Amino acid sequence: MADQLAVQRTMISAYEDGRSEPKLLTLKKLSDMLEVGVEELLEHDIEKLGRRAIQKRKLNILTIATDANDNENITMVPQKASAGYLNGFADPEYIEELPQFHLPNLPKNATYRAFELAGDSMLPLIPGTIVIGEYVDQLTNIKSGKTYVLVTQTEGVVYKRVFNYLSENGKLFLVSDNEHYKPFEVKGEDVLEVWESKAFISTDFPNPGDKKKSLTLEDLGEMIKDIQADLRRIKG
Known part of the structure; x- marks a missing residue:
């Protein structure tokens, strides 16, 4: 030393x-x-x-695909490709092989990626819904209560509502909008990419007569407090 x-x-x-x-x-x-x-x-x-997730992080070089006019495409990651994305997200050749498309009315000063959802943990968005996310380069920019697609070493590619506790314990708290799924934590150092949800594409049209109860941010906040209290009691 x-x-x-x-x-x-x-x-x-x-x-x-x-x-x-x-x-x-x-x-x-x-x-x-x-x-x-x-x-x-x-x-x-x-x-x-414990360690903080806002410790020095290696610089991630984001791999993007462009069209013939050098405009950024939106790269889509289908359900079947999500496992391979963990290994290929930084590989230009891999990214170029994934489907590419454009969407109007999205701000031009950002990079976007599309992920096809699997499972029903984020109802009312059904399996097969495509979520378009805007790239977030710093974990500290994650806003509690917003929904994100996270690419993680431990959980793979997940779409969840995220609560940011990085400054307290170096972790993110991930919550499903479907109350039948339990929340869980992810260490900041295990997060490879973060995409803030900006739009979605779905073949499921909303039914005005279907009044499913959805959780509010206040409900989710109370759930998190209860779970954290249980964890403290267990550790005690």
Whole structure:
């Protein structure tokens, strides 16, 4: 560590004992070595609260497809391709093989991707519905209560309502609009891509006589509080 920081070995002991404080350049080198943000290194109690998801993240290069006029296409990820997408999302050749299309009336200053839903966890959107998401480059930009498509190492490609607890415990809380499915947590470091839902395409037309009860954000918030209280009791 002393060699990598370009300081004397005795200086490392001085840092540990509190007899000396590293200079800003040394702090930057140290945070790079430990792969954490400077803010986390200085202010976050890792021993008590665990690692934060807003630690330094490797830069993701987003692979996109364009048409003959160099306009971005919307790449569609069908249900059958979702498993392969985990390995191929950064591969230009893989992305080019997926279906491409355009949609009018979407802002031009963003990148979009379409994902075909599987299962009924997000009713009233039925299986086969295509959700169009706008790329979110920073996890900290996730807004609690909004719906997102998350590409994760642990859960695969999922479409859920997300509650952001990254600054507290480094995790995202994922909730289904269908109350028969249990919420679950995902670590920030396991998230590969985030797409904020902006539109959807469905062959299912709404029936005015079908008055299914839908959960409100207040209902979901209370559910999360109850689950977190249960987890604290179990840990206790």
